[in-house]
Amino acid sequence: MNILVAIYSALAAGAASWLATGGVLHILRRRGVLDIPNERSSHSAPTPRGGGIAVIGVLLAVWLALWLAGEGAAAPDNFWIVLIAGGLLALISWFDDVRGGLPAALRFAAQAIAVGAGLFALPNSGSVFQGALPPALDLALSGLIWLWFLNLFNFMDGIDGIAGSQTASAGIGLFALGVLLPAAAGLGPYALVMAAVAIGFLPWNWQPARIFLGDVGSVPLGYVIGWLLLSLASIGLWQAALLLVLYFTADATFTLLRRLARGERIWRAHHEHYYQFAVAAGRSHAHVVLVITGANLLLAGLALATTLSRTTAWSALVAGMLLTICLLWYLRVAQNRPTHAD
16 A cells, blocks of 8 residues: 555545535525425434435546546445445435435335445455355345445434534445555555545534435445455454444444334334434433544554454453443433533
């Protein structure tokens, strides 16, 4: 990995994301593409929705340039599948953000097709489970995990700054792994660019948000983060991959299981994620996101520790689980004082 190329690409991508988001904000306001608050919303004023078109557009363009330039050896020859699939998911989601009315079954089918195609663009022939499973089962289980992660990332984009901060922390952690470990070096440039476009978006999305990602941002971002994490697992760093997104995964999964146990329709909008409980208890979006980001950075540090030895990797994973449980407890149970009006 050429670290200077990665840094320069990230700086350019971050600046482009910031500028493009401002332009998209103006267009969305003019066209009246707004997210109107309802009883399940965490915001109180109509806010433009669809800013993710700028984020994902810049991300895919810079990833394409890196791939064509030969930076990031982890991207295989058929990496174009990930770029095209991510772009198509963005277009479908953009149409739904702007026009609405796309059936959930159609959107899910598009996601499944994108994931199925993307499995053939994983490094190391897609052996995510390192030979522990037969190839066909390895591929099938990897696809289910990827599809779930794509959707949980979309589910978790519910308050100002949360999706952008998770994208940034995961990208920075992945880049650091690439710097420390030659086997992960090929993923480094892609991860740092991903972090940069998220950071470029955050000033527009920080509380009070002037624009939301929309599905056009959260769905393809979940897709490309999923590719990076499965690629990391395919080189044997599955504990690190899990740690980088452990809070998001735990919050979404426990919330889904809780709603399933009550017989609720899990695809319907709700207000029951752990971070939403904290906001409902009186904490501002900014406070909640800063707490989660602090935990995510600690989880990224534990992900780096997994590279030291097999024993350390398991110890880091256990420590990450305990940290995540503590974070979930704080968000759900701790009584919070109001800090900022939404």
